[in-house]
Amino acid sequence: MRLKQTQFVKIGRLFLPLLVGLVTAAALNLFRENAPIINFGIRVDLGMLLVLTGVLITLILGGVCFIQSRHRHHLQRTLMKYQHDTAQTRRRFLSHLDHEMKNSLTAQQVTLAYLQNVSDEAGTPRGLENLSIQVERLRKIVTDLRKLAELEEQTLERQPVAMDALLEEVLDAIQAHPNYDRRRVRFTLLQSPWELPPVQGDRVLLSLACYNLLDNALKFTEEGDSVEVRAFEMDDWLVIEVADNGLGIPEEDLPYIFEELYRGSNTQGRQGSGLGLALVQTIVKKHLGTVTVRSQIGEGTVFTLRLPTRPRRGG
Structure with a gap:
């Protein structure tokens, strides 16, 4: 409705000069038996001159509006x-990266499985364990990249x-x-005077977003630190x-x-794909929400x- 009103106003402004010329010419003819004549070497009726001027200005404005619209x-x-x-x-980038890394990881996992079976007692298993951790991290990156790619079109x-x-x-x-057992995790759910309202969305994705935030907190805290989860309603949020x-x-x-594959400057040595928070932001945006950090x-x-x-209706 508002769009139609805006278009009507634009059209009205376009034809305003012509309308003014017509009204003025009509008024001159109504109140004067003989409308004034202007002599520019040729005799021109003033009313007709006003009408022609209105037409000319209207054509100019129409041309300008047309050019602006095309632009x-x-x-x-x-x-x-x-x-x-x-x-x-x-x-395409995410798809290609997923394909290449998945093939590489499959080959590494097969090799690791073989080496773990034939390793000696000279400390080789520890080296294999470290390599296995890195392979698992790459697997997590591939999994999260695939989720991001799917979310783009989902x-x-x-x-x-x-x-x-x-x-x-x-x-x-x-x-x-x-x-988990080395952190103090607390959950506060404010349900007074009524329970939390439902959210319209995808349950699996919302669960993943909340899990990633908790996972992030547990990874970047030390033993004995506190992690708190609080949920409440504020206005329509x-x-x-x-x-x-x-x-x-x-x-x-x-x-x-929240950028993909970004890792903070003080997070070296801590496990993570660098995609958890990017997934959170993408999921939240899909649900028309926001995620912020301080x-x-x-x-x-x-x-x-x-x-x-x-x-919600009342209380």
Whole structure:
């Protein structure tokens, strides 16, 4: 409706000079028996002159509007083509990277399995164990890259998701994390005066996003550190916070923390694919939400995930 009104206003402005000329000419003919005549070497009726002037201005404005419209259309098509080509290039890159790394990993795993069976007692198994860890990390990178590539084209099948139950399931699953027993993990679910509203979305993807945030907190904290998960409703948003008092993120790293394969400058030696947070951001954007981070070195980090909820009626 608003678009139609805007188009009507534009057309009205375009023909305004012609309308003014016609109205003025009609008024002159109405109130004067003989409309003024202007002599420019030829005799010209003033009313007719006004009408012709209105027509000329209208034609000029029409030409300008046409040129501007064509120019805008061309820019829009160029931008859309650029975005499409960029997305296509990125998908091809992820697909090729996935294929090449998967083949390499398969060969390494076969070799490792053979070497572990024939290794001697001179310390070779430890070297194989380290190599096995690196292979597992590469496998995780391939898996996460594949998920990112699939998310680029995936259309969400939105269903009501009970986030309180989902978070409890994620917390149950995260207990298998190797660092879980060495951290103090707490979960606070604010359900007063009513339970958390459902979120319209993909349950599997939302679960993955929450799991990745918890996994990230457990990886980048030390033994005895606290990890807190808080969930509550604020206005029309469901808010989930994952907070810790661990390493913290350097200020210069914060703008890039959600980029693919990016690892913070103070995370050397810690396992991770560098894709967990990129997956979180992609999933949250698919659900029309936001994810932000605030952090201080030596004090900790808070990731805040906001998801839109269904409209609520009263309390």
